[in-house]
Amino acid sequence: MMKSQVALLYVLIIMSGGLAQSLKPRRSVFFSDVNLKLFKEPDFDSLSSLLVREDIGLLFIGARGKVIMLRLDDITEKTGETEWTVSSEDKSKCKMKGGSIEHCDNYITMMHTRVDGKILVCGTKAFDPNCTLLMVYKGNVTMENINDKGRWKVPSNPEEKFASMLDGSDLYTAASTKPHGQKVLFQRHGENSMKNEEELFLSSKPNMISIHLAELSKSSEDHEDDNVILFFIENSFEDPRQLQVSRVARVCKSDIGGRSILRNKWTSYLEVSVDCPFGDIGSPSLLQDIFFLRDENNLMNSIFYATFTLNTEPSSTCNQTAVCAYKLSDIRQVFKGNYMATTSSGHWQKYTGEFRSPYPQSCINDEMRQSNIRTSRDFEDIVHRFAKHHPLMEGAVKPITGRPLLVRSAAQFSRIVVDKVTSLDGQQHNVMFISNNSGWLQKAVWSGDDGGRIIEELQLFQDPQPIRFLQLSSRSGQLYSATRTAVAQLSVRDCSRYTSCADCLTARDPYCGWDRLRGLCAAVAGASNLSMIQNLTDGDVGICPNSHWSKIIDIHTTVDVAQFLPCSPDTNLPISWSFSGNILEPGPRHILLSQGLVLTPSFTDEGLYTCETVEVVKGREHRMAVILYNIKVSEGGGNWFQAIIIYILACVCVLCVMFIIYVCWKQKARNLVGSSSESDDTTDLTGSSSKSDDTTVAVRVMIPLQPELKTEPCHCGNSGPKNQDNSSGSGTDKTKSTGRKRGQNLLFKTDL
The missing domain is CATH 2.60.40.10 (Immunoglobulins)
Known part of the structure; x- marks a missing residue:
């Protein structure tokens, strides 16, 4: 009897040895236990854009050949659909251009809301991009019959990444302008159309991430013109190794080009590297997504939150990934630094020459206006000539903490959104929602006192797949995420997973507090300090009502x-x-x-x-x-019933093993008929089994195992916690389960 117990302990010790503690989310919530809503249709397999319209309560989904409208408060309710397909003739022309059957369709890749409420929609249109307008009136959506060429606005290939931003009547885009990405332009479409010098991205093969507007004219002391900021990845043209590097570029919103040099081209374009130090030294950290959190009181304190990865392969599940944050004022300061210049041998180094005042590539401010420089065309040609050949700045933008806010060795971070939450004491906290390429969402916060921490991670999609879109409606507290095949809606203010006052307070979730009147953890939004308690400083549970454990x-x-x-x-x-x-x-x-x-x-x-x-x-x-x-x-002898049960179980197991050996022997003998030497080997095999003093049997024991979500070291294979539920998603609310993790089967051997 003791042999079997020792064997059990041995197996358990081996199992626990590989489960070393490491930094991980405080709680992991599997798909079956997440209270969310799902939208999915049988032929829905090509979601390519997402737009939240809080003003009319609709969620717009751009897909292959159609735009779908869902209710913003309940995405399981479809309110409408409008088709935008291509003809068979267009598909034939597309194939002649080298497009595949799959890509020779119309993928809706861009949607922006205009000032008049209409929606600008652009699609790939069988490798001949086109744009149109959607009009929404009393819940009905119609598409204008216009023919606006979008070749310079969105890529022809739906797989290519690009960035876009609509500011009033001006559309800013950073995208390839040829079918296979040979040429990339950063442009402004509108009354004063602009683009970059064509040689700028000719050899760097950029991957555009996002475009943002920083309205400096409203907050800077010298009323500097607004900045348009572009984040992207490119091959480092100043490094002979041509390694990929993360960049941030800036142009002035009022830039209208030069008089003769750089005519109708950016005269204010500057770029600089973006640093997020983690992983091995020398491994470049590559941008994946950016979220711009504006500070309404002081724009200079606004923060860009960025996700990074060390691996360029999106399918990899075994590489470090991180979140870094950058203050707008720090980015602005780097663009006032030193220029880089090329030598006669083609190498890049710090520029040590002279240049005239004002500073080249500067945005118009009050000092320049006093000198009668009111537009970019008022600069002398020598200033624009310098700008043409000096697009790169020295150094790099550093994160505000000097290091990442979060680092994990799990599925790669993909998208990020940040919500500004007001706690019961009136303080504001920035809550990060970070998706990964396995269908999980991390809910995290960072503070200077205890660094970054992941409050919980949620499995939004049952099948491991990249989350491609993430948008937040702060007004309603709803988060919308999407893969290629489904859309999920999640309430960020759901506090029901905290089952006790102690759990509610020690989690230090800025959204949640303990309601003393109702005896549950609930959202603090709109709640009174008289009925709700919350402690985000140290999670002190001393203020909780007395509770007694009775189980x-x-x-x-x-x-x-x-x-x-x-x-x-x-x-x-x-x-x-x-x-x-x-x-x-x-x-x-x-x-x-x-x-x-x-x-x-x-x-x-x-x-x-x-x-x-x-x-x-x-x-x-x-x-x-x-x-x-x-x-x-x-006493051991007193438990005779247990002994009898174990004896019967052992006998059954021995008989089962003998039967399996017999069946295997018969099968082996049948396969080796006619070979005497092999027959002798078979006899030796079965004979050796019969000579064994002890019989080895398999006993199956049910042991509930808590899933371990390791981050260090990284083990390839599963990119997140193992999904323990096989339920399938539907277009309706899922019933919330108990949340208790199921047991797992452990197979071990024992000597009887």
Whole structure:
């Protein structure tokens, strides 16, 4: 009997050895337990754009050959659909250009809301991009019959990345202008159309990320013209190795080009590298997405939140990924630094020559206006000639903390949005929502006191797939995410997963607080301090109402017979065990695992065993009971019923093993008929089995295992927590389950 118990302990110890503690989300919520809404149709497999319209309560989805309208408060309700397809003749022409059957359709890749409420829509139109307008009136959507060529606005290939921004009547785009991305332009379409010098991106093969407007004219002391800021990745043209590097570029909104040099081209274009230091030295961190969080009180304090990865392969699941943040004022300061210039040998180095005042590529400000320089055409040609050959600045933009806010070694971060949340004490907190390429969403915050932490991660899509779009409606507190095949709606103010006051407060979720009147964790938005408590500083649970733990499980066990006591908290926090009020230390009779406790008791081990989660917040330790066991120990001979059951089970297992060996022997003998030497080998094999003193059998034991979400070191394979539910999504609300993780089968061997 003891041999089997020792074997069990050996297997459990091996399993727990690979589950080392590391930085991870506080809680992981699997698909079946996330309270969300899903939209999915049978032929819906090519979502290519997403637009939130809070003013009319609609979510617009751009797909292949159509635009779909969903209710913003419940995306399972489809309100309309308008088709925009291509003719068979257009498809034939597309194939002649080298397009595939799949790509020779009309993918709606861009949607922007105009000032008049109409929606500018652009599609690939069988490798001949086109744009039109959608009009929304009393819930009805119609498409204007116009023919606006979009070749210079969106790429012909729906797989190519591009960036766009609509500012009033001006459309800014950064996209390839030829079918296979041979030529990339950063342009402004409108009354004063502009583009970059064509040689700028000729050899750097840029990958455009996003475009943003910084309205400096409203906040800067010298009333500098507004800046248009572009983030992208390109091959470093100043590095002989041509490594990819992350960049940020800037042009002035009022730039209208030069008089003769750079006519109808940007005269204010400057670019600089963006640094996010993590991973191995020398490994470039590559931009994936940007979110611009504006500070309404001081625009200079506005922050760009960015996701990065060290791997260029989007399908990889085993590379570090990070989030860095950059202040607008820091970016602006770098663009006032030193220029880079090329030498006669073609190398780039710091520019040490002279140039006239005002500073080349500067945006118009009050000082220039006093000197009668009111537009870019008022600069002398020598200034524009310098700008043409000096687009690169020295150095790099550094993150505000000097390091990333978050670093993980899991599925790569893809999209990011940030919500500004006001807590009960009136303080504002920036909550980050970060998607990855396996269908999961991270909810995280960062503070200067304890750094970045992931409050929870949510599995939004059952099948592992990249989340391609992420948009937030701060007004309603709804988050919308989309893959190529489905759209999910999630309430960011859902606090129902915190089941106790202690759990609610120690999570330090800016959205949530404990409602003392209703006795539950609820959203603090609009709540009163009289009925709600919240502590985001240190998660002190001393202000919680008194609560008593009543769930005690009685366990009757036998002396020297190992007993497994499972403990599966609904968080990823480490667990600790106490015995009769004292912390339990590991020993020969107490094997502590991340999933529970293996107890091999003596009579002195009778008593109360408590499993608790342990969470340290700013030096203060918080312990919360998960489950209690009242252990009662009896003599080994007294438990005759258990012995009989184990004996019968062992006999059955021995018979099963003998039967399997017999079947295998028969199959082997049948395959080796006619070969005497091989027949002898078979006889030796079966004979050796019969000579064994002990028979090895397989026994299946159910042990509840808490999923471990490791970040260091990285192990390739699964990119996130293993999905333990096989339920399928639908277009309706999913019923919320208990949240308790299921057990897993453990197969081990024992000698009988």
